Amino acid sequence: MGDEKYQIKIPDIDYFRKMIKCQDACPVNTPSGSYVNAIADGDYIRAYGLARGPNPFASVCGLICNHPCEKACRRGSIDEPVSIRALKRFAVESFMKATNSNVYKSAELSTAFRNGNGIFTGKKVAVIGSGPAGMAGAHDLARLGYKVTIFESKPVIGGMFYFGIPEYRLPRDIIKFDVDSILSLGIDVRLNFTVGKDATLQELFDEEFEAVLIAVGAHLSRPLSIEGTELEGVFHGISLLRRVNLGERPELGDRVVVIGGGNVAMDIARTVRRLKIKNVHSVCLEGLHEMPADKLEILEAMEEGITLHVRKGPQRVVGNDGKVAGLRVIDVAAVFDESGRFNPKFIEGSESVIEADSVITAIGQASDNDCLKGCEGFKATRWGTIVTDKSLNIGIQGVFAAGDVAAGPGIVIGAVASGQKAARAIDKYLRGSGHKIEKRAKITVIKDYKKPAEDYVKIERKKPPILGVEERLSGFNQVEKGYTEETAVEQANRCLKCNINTVFNGELCIACGGCVDVCPMNCLKLTSLSNLAGDENLDKLIQNRYGISKEEYEKNKDEILSSMNGAAMLKDEERCIRCGLCAKRCPTNAVTMEKFEFEEVLVNEQSGAIIN
Numbered sequence: 228m229g230d231e232k233y234q235i236k237i238p239d240i241d242y243f244r245k246m247i248k249c250q251d252a253c254p255v256n257t258p259s260g261s262y263v264n265a266i267a268d269g270d271y272i273r274a275y276g277l278a279r280g281p282n283p284f285a286s287v288c289g290l291i292c293n294h295p296c297e298k299a300c301r302r303g304s305i306d307e308p309v310s311i312r313a314l315k316r317f318a319v320e321s322f323m324k325a326t327n328s329n330v331y332k333s334a335e336l337s338t339a340f341r342n343g344n345g346i347f348t349g350k351k352v353a354v355i356g357s358g359p360a361g362m363a364g365a366h367d368l369a370r371l372g373y374k375v376t377i378f379e380s381k382p383v384i385g386g387m388f389y390f391g392i393p394e395y396r397l398p399r400d401i402i403k404f405d406v407d408s409i410l411s412l413g414i415d416v417r418l419n420f421t422v423g424k425d426a427t428l429q430e431l432f433d434e435e436f437e438a439v440l441i442a443v444g445a446h447l448s449r450p451l452s453i454e455g456t457e458l459e460g461v462f463h464g465i466s467l468l469r470r471v472n473l474g475e476r477p478e479l480g481d482r483v484v485v486i487g488g489g490n491v492a493m494d495i496a497r498t499v500r501r502l503k504i505k506n507v508h509s510v511c512l513e514g515l516h517e518m519p520a521d522k523l524e525i526l527e528a529m530e531e532g533i534t535l536h537v538r539k540g541p542q543r544v545v546g547n548d549g550k551v552a553g554l555r556v557i558d559v560a561a562v563f564d565e566s567g568r569f570n571p572k573f574i575e576g577s578e579s580v581i582e583a584d585s586v587i588t589a590i591g592q593a594s595d596n597d598c599l600k601g602c603e604g605f606k607a608t609r610w611g612t613i614v615t616d617k618s619l620n621i622g623i624q625g626v627f628a629a630g631d632v633a634a635g636p637g638i639v640i641g642a643v644a645s646g647q648k649a650a651r652a653i654d655k656y657l658r659g660s661g662h663k664i665e666k667r668a669k670i671t672v673i674k675d676y677k678k679p680a681e682d683y684v685k686i687e688r689k690k691p692p693i694l695g696v697e698e699r700l701s702g703f704n705q706v707e708k709g710y711t712e713e714t715a716v717e718q719a720n721r722c723l724k725c726n727i728n729t730v731f732n733g734e735l736c737i738a739c740g741g742c743v744d745v746c747p748m749n750c751l752k753l754t755s756l757s758n759l760a761g762d763e764n765l766d767k768l769i770q771n772r773y774g775i776s777k778e779e780y781e782k783n784k785d786e787i788l789s790s791m792n793g794a795a796m797l798k799d800e801e802r803c804i805r806c807g808l809c810a811k812r813c814p815t816n817a818v819t820m821e822k823f824e825f826e827e828v829l830v831n832e833q834s835g836a837i838i839n
């Protein structure tokens with residue numbers, strides 16, 4: 228191998244945590260692999276508990292989570308990721324069936340901190356906005372012992388769950404289940420109450436709220452700067468969705484053009500299609516493969532008869548008698564410049580008009596921070612996003628912001644994580660320092676490791692079934708159906724069990740190479756120490772293992788390593804399928820299969836004692 232060395236990493240707790248890629252990628256660190264495996268074991272209620280623990284919106288997320296876990300899933304590097312989101316839905320449905328949708332039982336499964344066992348602190352906190360960020364913040368604050376009141380300007384709780392995400396993707400009874408579970412903690416809600424109009428922030432403090440969490444989302448549509456947007460028949464996408472979701476049926480005519488290539492634009496086009504409008508066009512600057520919308524959303528929109536006009540730049544809304552008559556567009560040569568920046572180039576002379584009765588814009592969202600009217604000491608970007616520090620404080624004492632209003636338009640699970648972070652910051656602010664969060668690992672040696680299902684590496688990913696187009700367009704019926712039990716168990720068995728690790732004990736190993744020979748994935752290698760390159764952790768390990776002083780080691784490192792008989796076991800984690808054959812083959816039990824579980828605990832800063 229010449230001078231080339233193996234670049235290695237000595238596994239530590241952080242390494243094993245990062246090995247569980249699904250959990251590591253989830254903003255609230257849901258132990259996705261664990262609930263997937265609980266489903267594989269037939270324990271669906273435990274699966275729900277594992278999903279619900281860190282996430283009060285587990286049921287909603289089972290349907291519409293943007294699933295960063297799946298994007299990170301290690302199975303994706305072999306073929307396709309495990310269907311983690313759809314399996315969560317299966318666990319949720321199993322729990323609801325088994326408990327008759329018992330919201331109290333669901334609430335009991337939360338693992339959010341309970342400072343002082345949730346005993347009422349006597350302090351009041353106001354939360355402005357009842358979307359996922361505000362609700363998750365309220366949930367965690369209530370668990371921490373605060374008396375929480377949510378102020379919501381609309382007549383319904385749920386933020387974008389109700390006003391943005393269409394019912395055909397997220398049935399309202401699922402939102403209600405999660406919302407009721409959160410409210411069962413004793414949280415008060417004042418609906419139809421707009422902070423900034425019905426009360427100022429100062430008036431909330433006057434009402435003896437000692438801290439305020441602003442979670443007002445991003446409900447404004449960014450304006451499209453082209454001629455003709457003042458014409459009758461031009462709509463802002465977010466407000467149009469809100470009206471339809473509240474039961475209104477706005478007059479849109481027979482031909483509708485939606486401008487935008489993201490998920491929100493797809494939701495609008497598909498919603499309009501369900502209003503029995505046949506002629507729906509979707510126009511965007513990007514090419515089909517550049518569109519920011521999920522591929523599945525685009526595909527389903529096309530199946531539903533929406534005409535896509537890709538690589539078209541809107542130039543002008545064409546009018547007739549003050550009303551929309553069409554959208555003039557120009558072909559796009561390129562959307563991004565050479566450095567990858569958004570900088571569209573157009574093809575002169577390629578202009579055309581798409582005839583339409585209505586034009587709906589969906590080119591981005593902005594936040595309305597009128598709830599801070601009259602306040603000083605905070606900053607906001609040009610799109611209304613409130614600037615926060617690391618603790619999500621906005622520069623005014625006792626006032627914090629979370630979710631889309633603090634981070635810009637994002638995803639549900641990001642908003643939940645942000646609300647949770649704000650709750651912890653508020654707790655620290657109101658209680659003073661004295662406690663801190665520690666990440667801890669629980670490691671269990673698995674004595675009788677059960678090999679994963681036969682041929683599990685060959686099981687293909689199956690998409691959940693969906694309704695036929697005709698049935699979809701007959702109203703707002705839920706498009707995606709759940710897995711059957713049989714499919715759920717089969718799909719769960721695709722998991723590579725990344726929370727199980729092969730742990731090699733150097734004291735017991737006799738370097739027979741049996742594990743290397745038996746490994747079906749060729750991911751093990753025994754090699755001499757002199758072939759290794761690593762960081763100071765490798766140096767420390769060798770010094771400790773062979774009793775060499777730091778000074779001596781640093782002086783004669785190469786000589787020491789080449790004169791040693793020592794060997795190291797290298798493992799390529801990406802390829803390991805946790806079959807356990809290495810552990811089974813080892814004659815000295817030097818290889819064990821060990822389960823790693825991680826949790827965050829709230830501890831007393833001085834004594835280290837666990838508080839929750």
Ligand SMILES: Cc1cc2nc3c(=O)[nH]c(=O)nc-3n(C[C@H](O)[C@H](O)[C@H](O)COP(=O)(O)OP(=O)(O)OC[C@H]3O[C@@H](n4cnc5c(N)ncnc54)[C@H](O)[C@@H]3O)c2cc1C
Nearest residue numbers: 356358359360380386387391422443444630631637638639
């Ligand atoms: C059409 C659409 C589809 C989406 N689909 C998905 C999806 O499939 N998956 C996903 O992960 N994410 C999706 N998102 C993104 C996701 O919905 C948001 O990131 C998330 O809802 C943000 O949560 P939030 O709590 O910050 O704000 P919001 O959910 O927007 O809630 C804010 C709440 O504050 C209230 N409010 C505002 N001002 C005041 C005031 N002054 N006083 C009192 N109350 C006030 C509002 O009425 C609202 O109820 C979608 C977004 C849209 C628009």
Ligand code: SF4
Nearest residue numbers: 249260300301723725
């Ligand atoms: S294979 Fe399983 S444990 Fe590994 S990242 Fe995917 S879901 Fe998680």
Ligand code: SF4
Nearest residue numbers: 746803804806807809
């Ligand atoms: S568990 Fe299987 S794939 Fe992983 S190292 Fe051991 S033998 Fe190889």
